[in-house]
Amino acid sequence: MILSATASADSAGTGWSGWVLVVAAALVSGLLIAGPALRRRWPVAWWVCLGFPAAWLRVVRTWRPLMAGCGLALSRKAALTVVSGLVGNGAPPPQPRVPRRGLIRPTAGGFCLLVRLLPGQVPDDFAKVAPAMAHNWEVHAVRVSESRPGVVRIVASASDPLKEPRLPRQRGTGQMLRVVVGVLETGTRWVMDLRQIPHWLIVGATRSGKSTLINALVAGLARQPVALVGIDCEGGMELSLYRPRLSALATNRAQAVKLLGSLVDLTLDRMTLCREARVRNVWGLPEKKRPVPIVVIVDELAELFLVASRSEKEEAQAAGTALIRLAQLGAALGVFLVVAGQRVGSDLGPGVTALRAQLGGRVCHRVADPGTAEMALGDLNPDALHAAQSISPEAAGTAVLASADGWDRARSYLVSEEEAERVAEEYADLTPYLPELVGAGEEPSVVRLDRIDPNDLDD
């Protein structure tokens, strides 16, 4: 009786495990068949279900031979080898030591892991063999950075996230002055955060993607309670698109000098306000008293600095000095600069290098001359220079970003001029009235937009 009960339980158990095996096999084969379609339609789901487990297996399987092949394994002490040879009676000598790796964690479009360095190794030793790792693990790219002393972080991207960056459904970050403008090579969002890095220099040859990036930035900022001011000395051809959402726009250098002068005065007034309230920046002021943040967008820096005749020299110097003062004072007083240019070099004028030093955020698209890439990235991160110089013309919108913290490759979302224009029109009601710029507005072609009744604001 007992025997027959055990036998029936056994057969039931086999039945269950059989079914589990069949279902698992069906699931795996279904996933394999639907794999390519799944990858196209839901890349993250594909990566989690199929891509990551396969990559995990490859890393685990190849870690030791890869480290040995790349010269990152350390052979055991000679004495130990001799002793093991004597004791082990001809047994194979002990394996060389390889760097210890931590857990392999999945990311949105790849995986990352931490690796402890062996004695005598530096992070550069790993950075040099990153291409070998990428080939071995069959991933698009591998980046190596120092995580903390003695430990490196290896980040692998399975495919190139910059190939076709998809516009996310929600582009806002919910925070003021932070805009998601594109995607980073690591698969994460590229956030331009003006509170963290207040001033930016964006360079790139013609058709490299500067305007598209500015479109993405403006489309994000236009929805926020901030003032946008444009300086476009090429007759306003680029920035006049956002005209309904701009609090002021200068379309030639004479107007730009006037507008920049007014902005410097406004900044000095804010300084007095902060001093009287005994706070160190506008963010320390009570919300009701806090002045509206102003983002000044300068398109084509060279137009401000270039001098064709002697008479223009003074104007160019005045524009340069005002920009530098704004950059120096603005961050704490709620004035932010985004300066774009095709060619930025010290030959434009003595103020350019001083201005560059104040623009902490750098974005370098494909450039026509190495000097501009050097100007944008060279002083912060020489490693980024090579990456910037290898951007191809087909990859418009791709850029190298650098700040004091490091560098990244990224690509902006393709926000067309029509889309930017539509957003500017839609949010025109949010355009703040800036009485301080009234002086600059006296020139007929400096546009001042009194979209908001100042009395409403006072309430």
Ligand SMILES: Nc1ncnc2c1ncn2[C@@H]1O[C@H](COP(=O)(O)OP(=O)(O)OP(=O)(O)O)[C@@H](O)[C@H]1O
């Ligand atoms: N992020 C992107 N993704 C895909 N295509 C892009 C991207 N950025 C730019 N492009 C393509 O490149 C073209 C030129 O871009 P854009 O007008 O931004 O260049 P630009 O550097 O401002 O040029 P210019 O200095 O001549 O005004 C766009 O019309 C678009 O087709």
